[in-house]
Amino acid sequence: MKKFLNSADTILEESLAGFSAAHSDILTLDSSKKFIQRKHLKPGKVALISGGGSGHEPLHGGFIGHGMLDAACPGQVFTSPTPDQMVETAAAVDTGAGCLFIVKNYEGDVMNFDMGAEMSSGTVEQIITNDDIAVEDSTYTTGRRGVAGTLVVEKVLGAAAEEGIPLESLKKLGEKVNGNARSLGVALTSCTVPAAGKPTFDIGEDEMEFGVGIHGEPGRRRDKLKTADELADEICNAIVADMGTRAKQPCLLFVNGFGGTPSMELYVMYHAARKVFEKHGVTIARSLVGSLVTSLDMAGCSITLVAMDDEVLKYWDAPVHTAALRWGM
Amino acid sequence: MKKFLNSADTILEESLAGFSAAHSDILTLDSSKKFIQRKHLKPGKVALISGGGSGHEPLHGGFIGHGMLDAACPGQVFTSPTPDQMVETAAAVDTGAGCLFIVKNYEGDVMNFDMGAEMSSGTVEQIITNDDIAVEDSTYTTGRRGVAGTLVVEKVLGAAAEEGIPLESLKKLGEKVNGNARSLGVALTSCTVPAAGKPTFDIGEDEMEFGVGIHGEPGRRRDKLKTADELADEICNAIVADMGTRAKQPCLLFVNGFGGTPSMELYVMYHAARKVFEKHGVTIARSLVGSLVTSLDMAGCSITLVAMDDEVLKYWDAPVHTAALRWGM
Missing domain, CATH: 3.30.1180.20 (Dihydroxyacetone kinase; domain 2)
Known part of the structure; x- marks a missing residue:
């Protein structure tokens, strides 16, 4: 295997440490290492949270900041983040207007984000992306997979959230963008x-x-x-x-x-x-x-x-x- | 060979066509296909021109626009552009304050940009980048090779040129940045x-x-x-x-x-x-x-x-x- 790493066990941790240090003007890695969040949260704005297995960078951490995501939960490589990551993230970045989870359609992600939403004390809505027309059901998926179109959903919702659009309207807008991708x-x-x-x-x-x-x-x-x-x-x-x-x-x-x-x-x-x-x-x-x-x-x-x-x-x-x-x- | 292409003979032409179409808001590919130039030239500003063999993208075409380069001359893959490319480019983008060629230190590039400068009717100065400390002389080089530090020279000079700094001062500034890389x-x-x-x-x-x-x-x-x-x-x-x-x-x-x-x-x-x-x-x-x-x-x-x-x-x-x-x- 030809990769720049110290060990497979630490590649994610070290990559996140490098990423958060290189972009410390816009984001911070939580001390628990469970999520990355936007440095300057905007009170009263719906918090947009995404995440999923690592290995798809810059998705999702690279899209945290003004006009896009408020936080991302990185799982291990190609492995869903765990529900406690989403619960802690939502608690950290919800400034009163609720959270919207943006989830790519993979069984592990859908299940874990769903549990995270249920376990969260605040208001959480979710949107599932499924823009990949290659196959209907697949290895990790019931229905179509969520792939690159997810970026477009995150960008559009990020700008709308920045404008103060409320949670239910954001969810509808996200469903429209996903449905058109x-x-x-x-x-x-x-x-x-x-x-x-x-x-x-x-x-x-x-x-x-x-x-x-x-x-x-x-x-x-x-x-x-x-x-x-x-x-x-x-x-x-x-x-x-x-x-x-x-x-x-x-x-x-x-x-x-x-x-x-x-x-x-x-x-x-x-x-x-x-x-x-x-x-x-x-x-x-x-x-x-x-x-x-x-x-x-x-x-x-x-x-x-x-x-x-x-x-x-x-x-x-x-x-x-x-x-x-x-x-x- | 596993690449997205139609043929090795047309990869550069098709890639440039795609690049200029995708970024038509900031740049244009000249009809001769000899250079890419900034769409909106700024009269009276020193024109910054770089180029070299293709295959290093986004260097240099990806750095054309406000605050960076005015034009780039793409050679075939890993092959210097020809002097006539530089001559035509300089004539197209010089709005009266002269041109500065930013050239990576490879024998073919240095020779061809030099001939291009000599053959140009306007005022042309040059700066050679050589930030690679790996080896002193090498396959294509007398002295150190110009590599990633070239981007930093282009960014810094681009901002200075945008401010109206004159040609001789830009050349000195570029030499300082290269010398510090x-x-x-x-x-x-x-x-x-x-x-x-x-x-x-x-x-x-x-x-x-x-x-x-x-x-x-x-x-x-x-x-x-x-x-x-x-x-x-x-x-x-x-x-x-x-x-x-x-x-x-x-x-x-x-x-x-x-x-x-x-x-x-x-x-x-x-x-x-x-x-x-x-x-x-x-x-x-x-x-x-x-x-x-x-x-x-x-x-x-x-x-x-x-x-x-x-x-x-x-x-x-x-x-x-x-x-x-x-x-x-």
Whole structure:
């Protein structure tokens, strides 16, 4: 296993320590190490909390700060955080307007965030993201998986919460954004979980996993390598078909790297995807390209399309100041 | 070769097309495809131009915009741009105050930028970056190589140019920043140049290249894998020794990924490096962590320390709006 680490047992702790030290102007790691929280909470604002297994960085800790999340609960690598993490986080960051948990649709996460919500003394609502159209049920999931679209939900809700929108309205807005988001990914290599020390799956030199999940879960099929244009064609056609009439709205195109794929290739995929979407008459109103919802060191990428409207565009464009996403301030 | 591309012949062109479409609010790709330039030039401001072989993205195109570069000349992968690119770029973006070329110290780049400067009709000055302490002369270099510290030179000069600082003063400021920057990198895997189709160098499953260059050039030695702490110890000790008394100034610590290394590991290295520097009494005044000066898909990272002063800190903190680095606006 070729990784920068001291031991698989301490990689998460040391990474969090480095992350919180590098971004101490905007966030703090709680002394319990159970959560990271926004440094300057805004009294009376709904607290947005997300989390999940680690290994998807910068999701979620990298999205803590003004205009996005108030806190994130990191689990061990590809392992749900425990309910006590969510309970303590909610108690720490709820300034009176309640909490909204943003949870990716994986059985462990859904169960543990649900228990955390029940055990919390304050008001907690939840929203489950499930934007991955690759498969319906899967290894860790009943229903579709939550993947890169989660970032868009967090950004839009973060801006809305900053404006003082109340809990119930935020939940509805989050459901709208999630319902308008579609993603599909492909892996060229496997990720390697530090504690396992070897690749999660075997894959041939001329193979790819089409529809892969962000933990290296199987997708639609194992296939021979395809060109960028062939891949974009299949991915974007599937997304447009699944979007239905939503694809007539102005859209955000988000090309996301899985951790081992460099910027140059992501822009090749962006170029290829944009051509296909435009052929379908889709208007690309906003763009995002980067390795933002990752799977450790997996080479691969996902394409996400989100149908926007004036409200969502306004919140997408609103200022954000986090470690990994920043504009307008 | 596992990459997202249509063909090695078109990867650069398609990547640039995607990049310029995704960031059309801040930059444009010239119709000749010879350079990318800032969309809204600022009349009377010195034009900052950089460039070099492609494969190091987001360097340099990702740093075009308010408060950083005015243009970048992308060569083919790991190949210098040609002098005519620089001549045409200078003619396009010089609004009357002259141009400053920011050039990484590689023989091809130095020669071609030099010819470009000579052939330009306007006033052109140059600054050569050479922050890599790994080796003195190397495969493509007389003297030290220019690596991640180049980003810091570009950011600081960009802010100063935005303020209206004249050409000669910018050149002096750039030389100061470069003179105060020290970098050292390590590779766990080789990069694969698309046109070559196979890894640039062979490396064993238990080996690393200590002091590697950003084209996969040999470093100080081939070595057995080490822990993050052991690596940080050797890298940071070497940097501090080379910095001399400069290390007493407040410093910027920049942990840079080479393209195939995920965020989680970069923060482990940041944590490890910061501990070593602080043991030496170094004050970490600013931090930057990300894959910003890359070597295609190489797994690895570099550590850069830059001694700052009030002037440099002011320009580092000043607003910047580029595709890959953005704050304050």
